[in-house]
Amino acid sequence: MFFLFASAQDLSTPTTTIPSKTDRLRAIVLLLSVCSATLMAPSQASNLAIFEARDVFGLEYADDPQVSANGKQVAYVRVSMNIMTDNAHRAIWQVDADGNNHQPLVSGKGQHSHPRWSPSGDRLAYLSKVAGKTQLHVRWLETGATAKLTTLAQAPSDISWAPNGQWIAFTREIPSATPQLGEMPEKPQGATWADPALVIDRMTYRRDGEGNVATGRKHLFVMPAQGGTPRQLTTADYPMKKGIAWTHDSRGIFFSGNRSEDHEYQPRQSNLFKISLLSGELEPVTQQKGAEFAPAISPDGGLLAYLASADQRKGYNPNQLMIMNLQSGESRSLTTNFDRSIDDFQWSKGGKQLWIQYVDQGITRLARMSLQGEQHPANAALSGTSIGRPYASGAFSVNGDDTIVATIGSDTRPADLARVQPNKSPLALTDLNSDLLGSKTLASAQRITWLSSHDGKSIEGWVMTPPEFDPASTYPLILEIHGGPHTAYGPNFSTEAQLYAAAGYIVFYANPRGSTSYGEAFANSIDLTYPGYDYDDLMAGVDDLLKRGYIDHEQLFVTGGSGGGVLTAWIVGKTDRFKAAAVAKPVINWASFVLTADLNYYFATTWFETPPWEDIQSYWDRSPLSLVGKVSTPTLLLTGELDYRTPISETEQYYQALKHRGIDTLMVRIPGASHSIYKRPSNLIAKVNNILAWFERYR
Numbered sequence: 001m002f003f004l005f006a007s008a009q010d011l012s013t014p015t016t017t018i019p020s021k022t023d024r025l026r027a028i029v030l031l032l033s034v035c036s037a038t039l040m041a042p043s044q045a046s047n048l049a050i051f052e053a054r055d056v057f058g059l060e061y062a063d064d065p066q067v068s069a070n071g072k073q074v075a076y077v078r079v080s081m082n083i084m085t086d087n088a089h090r091a092i093w094q095v096d097a098d099g100n101n102h103q104p105l106v107s108g109k110g111q112h113s114h115p116r117w118s119p120s121g122d123r124l125a126y127l128s129k130v131a132g133k134t135q136l137h138v139r140w141l142e143t144g145a146t147a148k149l150t151t152l153a154q155a156p157s158d159i160s161w162a163p164n165g166q167w168i169a170f171t172r173e174i175p176s177a178t179p180q181l182g183e184m185p186e187k188p189q190g191a192t193w194a195d196p197a198l199v200i201d202r203m204t205y206r207r208d209g210e211g212n213v214a215t216g217r218k219h220l221f222v223m224p225a226q227g228g229t230p231r232q233l234t235t236a237d238y239p240m241k242k243g244i245a246w247t248h249d250s251r252g253i254f255f256s257g258n259r260s261e262d263h264e265y266q267p268r269q270s271n272l273f274k275i276s277l278l279s280g281e282l283e284p285v286t287q288q289k290g291a292e293f294a295p296a297i298s299p300d301g302g303l304l305a306y307l308a309s310a311d312q313r314k315g316y317n318p319n320q321l322m323i324m325n326l327q328s329g330e331s332r333s334l335t336t337n338f339d340r341s342i343d344d345f346q347w348s349k350g351g352k353q354l355w356i357q358y359v360d361q362g363i364t365r366l367a368r369m370s371l372q373g374e375q376h377p378a379n380a381a382l383s384g385t386s387i388g389r390p391y392a393s394g395a396f397s398v399n400g401d402d403t404i405v406a407t408i409g410s411d412t413r414p415a416d417l418a419r420v421q422p423n424k425s426p427l428a429l430t431d432l433n434s435d436l437l438g439s440k441t442l443a444s445a446q447r448i449t450w451l452s453s454h455d456g457k458s459i460e461g462w463v464m465t466p467p468e469f470d471p472a473s474t475y476p477l478i479l480e481i482h483g484g485p486h487t488a489y490g491p492n493f494s495t496e497a498q499l500y501a502a503a504g505y506i507v508f509y510a511n512p513r514g515s516t517s518y519g520e521a522f523a524n525s526i527d528l529t530y531p532g533y534d535y536d537d538l539m540a541g542v543d544d545l546l547k548r549g550y551i552d553h554e555q556l557f558v559t560g561g562s563g564g565g566v567l568t569a570w571i572v573g574k575t576d577r578f579k580a581a582a583v584a585k586p587v588i589n590w591a592s593f594v595l596t597a598d599l600n601y602y603f604a605t606t607w608f609e610t611p612p613w614e615d616i617q618s619y620w621d622r623s624p625l626s627l628v629g630k631v632s633t634p635t636l637l638l639t640g641e642l643d644y645r646t647p648i649s650e651t652e653q654y655y656q657a658l659k660h661r662g663i664d665t666l667m668v669r670i671p672g673a674s675h676s677i678y679k680r681p682s683n684l685i686a687k688v689n690n691i692l693a694w695f696e697r698y699r
Contacts, residue, residue: 069121071400249299362490384409461510481560512537573627640673
């Protein structure tokens, strides 16, 4: 078993393999805390094979762990790559909390996900998508019997058991009538006409990864846990937000939604509501400005915890953890003095504390939070559920006598399951990748810091070296830039970075200003100035690496996707120091972007103070297209043809501009791919291979 548990200040190094399978499953994962690390010398080089593109199809990772009521079993989603269907396959597996009895619960054809234990632990609800239809199922653990509870035209989601175990709530989209304008004449019998015209009347009419969104809204449903007819609880034409939670007596449900009449013009607004199962009466619970979502009731039913973010025109508004006394209706924040955004939380068994998940300096962490706001970090670092690029990620579950299970990986391993134990090292429960990666030489991530050339601000990044690295030699460098821009990289497993390193490059990635996990001020230091001084942060990092002696100064390359694509295009407009660049799914022209992206109104009203027709100069000054006249670097463009987050029209603008100027360029279009190119393994490979082939032209 390979695991890394290191603090944000530690350097990432691989552990050694534990020989026996039994030992691997029961191994206590060592907490590695090192103050410095040296790059691997030639004498340490391995004779193992390198990581190759085809190995992408052999990767697996654990996700969505769910601890049973007694704390003794864990159900989770085991994600593997299917080389024949070219997709990620999801199955539900179970393992004991001590690492024994690892076995499948729901597998085979289709996609199986969202396991949720009944309150007594005797049943497991889950979703299965077979033959294109997602339906709700329940499995009786003692007998292994399974029942399909729904046969719905639209997929259920957000499944949640009532505390009494008699009901299951879920949400699903309910279509409404499509807007009509002009009427067509009657079609002759047997005639074949074109598809009817689409009439669109909504601000957000398409979503990345989904395409044109069917008219209608998500609504709340409840049905008997033994099977029966789902009953619709909500009917109003308002958008629902993340999370539903039952009242302690199983007679009502809390949910989040934006019930403003002009909700399309308030993308940062939502409130909590409670609805009665018997009467259908709807009661407002919160009425503050901003977003309140993800409700969770305390074990005794007296407190409601939820997340809230401010409705401020800022690029980044962190999530606060809030507590409401349901008797008095008073709310207070537990994280006012905790300068990190809360991504997830769960109540402890006794209801005297909560466990929170957050990202700190690129690493996803867990901490115990008292009702007075006192925070006590756990000795675990979550990661490995986002395997394309080294983004912070992870999931956890608490149940039973505060049994905590989390997804934990490292820079050389995607996520496995581990039990997080107070005052002990985490206990490994699964070992999903040693069969593939145990025979491979993988690159590890070394943490470095430097001072920005703009203002001396400390910036953090990581360096990965190729197999057989020799610090006495020099190597080409790839600067790889994260998206967002309000996200964070860390010492996490990255298929793309591993493939770049295996091709002989030193890979450098960083968290320049604007990145999350360093506090609200750091993230908002690019507000209304992106891209800007984050460029100086990255260039200072490259300069710092060049001083170390193992980088070929004439062989510098740069790439990035989404927000990283913005910065890559910005960089080649500011400097010619890079031999070649690969700009993936970028924003090139902010004025056209905020009027074509799926979340257009959010971007226009959050990342800018005015719409483009009121201050076109502000949009132009921050657009990489404004610098295209200065570009001399050979530049590749790569985007999915069905990308609605950063539409391919942005890529096309830049490609045509570079062509007009006679700059070496190619446009690579990924058919059928959305913004998340990595969702199909072959598309991830195509992205990496095309970027490497472009760089090899100039290496």
